[in-house]
Amino acid sequence: MSAIRRKFGEDYQVENTNRTMSFSAPAKRKRQRFVEKNGRCNVQHGNLGGETSRYISDLFTTLVDLKWRWNLLIFLLTYTVAWLIMASMWWIIAYIRGDLGHGHDDSYTPCVANVYNFPSAFLFFIETEATIGYGYRYITEKCPEGIILFLFQSLLGSIVDAFLIGCMFIKMSQPKKRAETLMFSQDAVISQRDGKLCLMFRVGNLRNSHMVSAQIRCKLIKSRQTPEGEFLPLDQRELDVGFGTGADQLFLVSPLTICHEINSNSPFFDLSQRSLMNEQFEIVVILEGIVETTGMTCQARTSYTEDEVLWGHRFLPVMSLEEGFFRVDYSQFHNTFEVTTPPYSVKEQDEKSSLPSPGPVFSPTLLDGRSRRERIFSFDGVPLTEAPESKLPSKPQRTTSKNGKEVLKTGSVQPTEKASSTGDLPLSVQRLGSLVGQGEAENHLQLKPFKMGSEAHTRSAGELEHHRLFPIPAPVPGPSLNLLPASSGRPEDNLPPKLRRMNADH
Secondary structure (H helix, E strand, O other): OHHHHHHHOOOOOOOEOOHHHOOOOOOOOOOOOOEOOOOOEOOOOOOOHHHHHHHHHOHHHHHHHOOHHHHHHHHHHHHHHHHHHHHHHHHHHHHHHOHHHHOOOOOOOOOEOOOOOHHHHHHHHHHHHOOOOOOOOOEOOOOHHHHHHHHHHHHHHHHHHHHHHHHHHHHHOOOOHHHHHEEEOOOEEEEEEOOEEEEEEEEEEOOOOOEEEEEEEEEEEEEEEOOOOOEEEEEEEEEOOOOOOOOOEEOOOOOEEEEEEOOOOOOOOOOOOOHHHOOOOEEEEEEEEEEOOOOOEEEEEEEEEHHHEEEOEEEOOOEEEOOOOEEEOHHHOOOEEEOOOOOOOHHHHHHHHHOOOOOOOOOHHHOOOOOOHHHOEOOOOOEOOOOHHHHOOOOEEEEEOOOOOEEEEEOOOOOOOOOOOHHHOOHHHOOOOOOOOOOOOOOOOOOOOOOOOOOOOOOOHHHHHHOOOOOOOOOOOOOOOOOOOOOOOOHHHHOOHHHHHHHHHO
């Protein structure tokens, strides 16, 4: 760790490199993998029935796909059987012509000179097939059937050589072994990068020769059930590793960390540290590229199960700057260390961030010592201290009896007239003074219902609260808009004559 801090500074803190101290899931029974760590697909095809003939129609690919021991066996058997058959045909020609009994007779001209038994016929075929040409055994001009067999042997030998040697060459030059020098990290990790929760793993190239047009893809293998009740075993879903940004196109000259951002479009949107213990899935990683030396396409594969995904970990750095070059330390390629990571899923974090923050709670008794209704502003922007009569609706008018007791009296209203409270009066007569008696703070000013047009309406204090107006700014200096004459007498004297008569009648 001291070497890492020297490379990356003192701010680079390692919380815990001991994997056993992390939040570990309970032990699970080892389950079957879909793709092995070495990239081999763990799938076998059975009960093909009559479909096995398709393998014979593509014989060359079938031979290439066979294991080496079967390829070598087929190679040896093919040449051995072909040689024995062709040698037998030469022996049959010599037997039919009677050349076997005149093997050492110099006056007799056979079809093939010095072929008088099967071993000599086999040696003649080998010398002809391999174009050795010792000169001791040869075809004479008096054997037309031997000439035809010689042409057939040459054509058949060329076909067999091209098929078997080509098959062996393709199998030996397959880029599968090139995938052995492409490394994947043993584990995948989940931690934050640039403020976002990401699933990450590491890839590396052990050779100095580059992988041209290297591209990486990820598949999530997980069984699921559709809303219609259909069960999909080993359903495959794509994991975005930078298709839109081009991050999936790799320049693989040094180890790279591949990142999958977990967002609302990710299959891991609702995956948390606790739910990871109960999940069952497999992440298949496919790396493809062109081998620079041979020009052939190479594919390397691996997979990560849920037990191989470490929550709250990050990979140790492996790059360091030396004298004139960068050095890669592959001894730290698979190592991780713990970092601070929220244990919640991205879905839970989004839901928490979308909740509104609680605002301050105001108590009505703490605001200027007034109740909620007393904080209703009048039309002229001045706080209105309502009398007890104005706290009731307009129809049940509150009146004060002579003995100081309050009696509710409902005013009769005609179909074309409605009762109005003081808030419905013109602006000039909205505010009325109150007469305060001894020992009581009631407003003795009584207003009787008066007739208004058919368009008049009733607006009580509760309606004024519902249609609360914004406070009007302080009046600017200018001519006064108050139409009521200033008077030092009673407030009733400032009312119009009609209202004074109505109040006096009451």
